Amino acid sequence: MSVPFTTGVHRLAPETFAYVQGSRATGYSNAGLVCSGEEALLVDTLYTLDQTRQMLSAITKAVPATDICWVVNTHQDGDHWWGNQLVGDALIVSSTAAARRMREAGPETMEPFLAADTDPRLRAYLEAFDFSGITPTYPTITFTGEMELTVGSRTVRLIEVGPAHTEGDVIVHVPDAGVVYAGDILMFGGHGVIHSGPVGNCIRACDTILDLGAETVVPGHGPVGGKSEVIRVRDYLERVQAHATTAHQQGKSALEAAREFGFDEFSGFANAERVVLNIGAVYRELNGDGTPGMGPLLHQMVELKDTLEAGETA
Numbered sequence: 591m592s593v594p595f596t597t598g599v600h601r602l603a604p605e606t607f608a609y610v611q612g613s614r615a616t617g618y619s620n621a622g623l624v625c626s627g628e629e630a631l632l633v634d635t636l637y638t639l640d641q642t643r644q645m646l647s648a649i650t651k652a653v654p655a656t657d658i659c660w661v662v663n664t665h666q667d668g669d670h671w672w673g674n675q676l677v678g679d680a681l682i683v684s685s686t687a688a689a690r691r692m693r694e695a696g697p698e699t700m701e702p703f704l705a706a707d708t709d710p711r712l713r714a715y716l717e718a719f720d721f722s723g724i725t726p727t728y729p730t731i732t733f734t735g736e737m738e739l740t741v742g743s744r745t746v747r748l749i750e751v752g753p754a755h756t757e758g759d760v761i762v763h764v765p766d767a768g769v770v771y772a773g774d775i776l777m778f779g780g781h782g783v784i785h786s787g788p789v790g791n792c793i794r795a796c797d798t799i800l801d802l803g804a805e806t807v808v809p810g811h812g813p814v815g816g817k818s819e820v821i822r823v824r825d826y827l828e829r830v831q832a833h834a835t836t837a838h839q840q841g842k843s844a845l846e847a848a849r850e851f852g853f854d855e856f857s858g859f860a861n862a863e864r865v866v867l868n869i870g871a872v873y874r875e876l877n878g879d880g881t882p883g884m885g886p887l888l889h890q891m892v893e894l895k896d897t898l899e900a901g902e903t904a
């Protein structure tokens with residue numbers, strides 16, 4: 591099935607939808623909707639109240655007379671839950687680990703990136719977003735491992751696969767539709783981001799998704815895809831792991847390693863500068879001491895972006 595990469599509600603199967611924001615830039619995430627009768631489950635809210643309002647209004651138009659009873663937040667990143675207050679009547683579910691980290695991941699964490707003295711190249715990633723008015727609205731039901739929810743007459747499975755992209759990642763499987771909503775375990779058509787790791791868990795999460803045998807896979811970002819796109823992400827993660835491990839043995843910095851990454855093999859992937867974050871995640875595992883941290887890596891990311899745009903990589 592080909593689902594257009596355009597902003598709006600797209601039908602994947604009977605009473606099963608993706609809400610897509612047609613941009614590969616940071617902060618434009620996807621969401622999901624599973625309906626049965628008058629009940630609905632929403633997978634993720636969006637980064638800002640404006641984005642989430644736009645989504646909810648598109649859902650109301652596409653699926654009138656449906657009531658969102660459940661919200662599942664796939665993980666702690668703001669672009670997957672900062673709109674929760676707009677569906678405040680619903681029961682909100684996440685993994686226990688994600689709910690715990692959300693307490694430290696409110697919109698105030700954006701302030702350092704938007705400050706006047708912040709590197710403008712870093713600020714540029716977030717300047718388009720208005721974070722005002724957000725009241726962090728946390729999950730009220732949490733779980734570890736697996737959980738099943740009933741939406742009308744349908745069963746929806748939640749499977750915890752973190753720590754991987756973040757500490758508490760959850761994927762959402764809708765067996766009767768052959769659909770998986772993967773959150774940021776998968777970003778199609780671009781370099782993903784490993785905030786937490788280990789990278790081995792990110793690879794295992796891809797295997798878990800493949801083992802479910804779903805026809806349709808909705809990534810956290812990028813176009814809706816299927817099995818071949820999941821395999822491509824898995825290949826990318828294995829390549830990052832191997833490349834970073836060799837570069838680490840050779841005593842190279844994460845930025846040096848990133849400049850020498852085999853970008854040609856993944857030439858269709860947007861946001862190439864993010865590879866330094868993923869190499870940094872492997873370095874953290876190999877160092878075993880938490881370095882390099884995400885702060886320095888973000889600065890290396892904008893350095894790498896400049897280099898890539900100037901066409902100066904190996």
Ligand SMILES: [Zn+2]
Pocket residue numbers: 619667669670774810811
């Ligand atoms: Zn995201």
